Amino acid sequence: MSAPLLDVDGLTLAFDTPSGVVHVLDKVAFTLQAGETLGLVGESGSGKSVTALALAGLLDARGRVQARRLRFQDHDLLDGHGAPDAAAWQALRGRRIGFVFQSPRRALHPLRTVGDQLQQVLRVHRGLKPAVARQEALAWIDRVGLDDPARRFNAHAHELSGGQCQRVMIALALAGEPDLLIADEPTTGLDVSTQARVLDLIAGLAAERHLATILITHDLALAAQRCARIAVMHAGQLVETLPSARLRDGAAHPYTRQLLRATPQSAPTLAALRSVDGTLPDLTRDDLPACRFAERCEKADARCRRQAAPFTPVESRHTVACWHPVHAGQPSLALAA
């Protein structure tokens, strides 16, 4: 397999807060190939958004990020002390890595028109001259399926619906022609048919441009349907990555199995995921178990609490961090094929 587009190892994040240190991410590791779609899933608070923000160098100064390896294409994104190199990130953001955020309306500039914001991306990241940038901005407005491009060009965020804002965000994220798109809950708050259209749009544009995508979602069924591979997070730890096709009866981590049991075929899965037994541990604790799922896991023993299980290959492109993985062939769920 060729060198990965994105290679993350030992990604750790802690926040300094007035009430102490929050140990959010713990040694997150994964790779992404060019053109690959990865679904990053987990309950609310499991660290999906901060992983994306840490990867993009977008956390504020209270977030302390460290990593063993952080590479994008042939760029090393760490400074000499294992922290992300702000200047190296700056050069990639927008141009090589595009973002769609959890709340599009807030991510759009309230006072600047859609056309203005798009033209800026096109000028800064693609070096287009103003007249060309204007034509290209109109073309992007059309490409993301907004009607009447000339009118939308002059619109502000407050004049657009949630779905329209999301489309503008997608245009802004893709106009710089990145190689990686990170989309954080891109369809939260949209009605079901708009959700499907927005996801189809992302998938279509990604396929056309051989764009790698990280789709962050609560919704395991949706991730399995839309992504070739799934990465499962629990309480700031990545516990398993596996091809979507193996989810149905190949999931090896007890937490992935629990998520699957809590994911009916077509449920409002935010509620469904809440039905996983127990709650996420308090990340301000100094005595967090090595496996942060240990206190919710029926298989856990003293070793799970004491010593982190290494990421171990189960099969091709399938790895799990667990001392007691479930063996393949034990079907566990009612997930749509």
Ligand SMILES: Nc1ncnc2c1ncn2[C@@H]1O[C@H](COP(=O)(O)OP(=O)(O)OP(=O)(O)O)[C@@H](O)[C@H]1O
């Ligand atoms: N600026 C911050 N300061 C302190 N803690 C933070 C900060 N931002 C996030 N956290 C904590 O980091 C953890 C992970 O948060 P994150 O927003 O990444 O979760 P998530 O998986 O994206 O959840 P959701 O599905 O609700 O979007 C949470 O415990 C959260 O409280």
Ligand SMILES: [Mg+2]
């Ligand atoms: Mg989030």
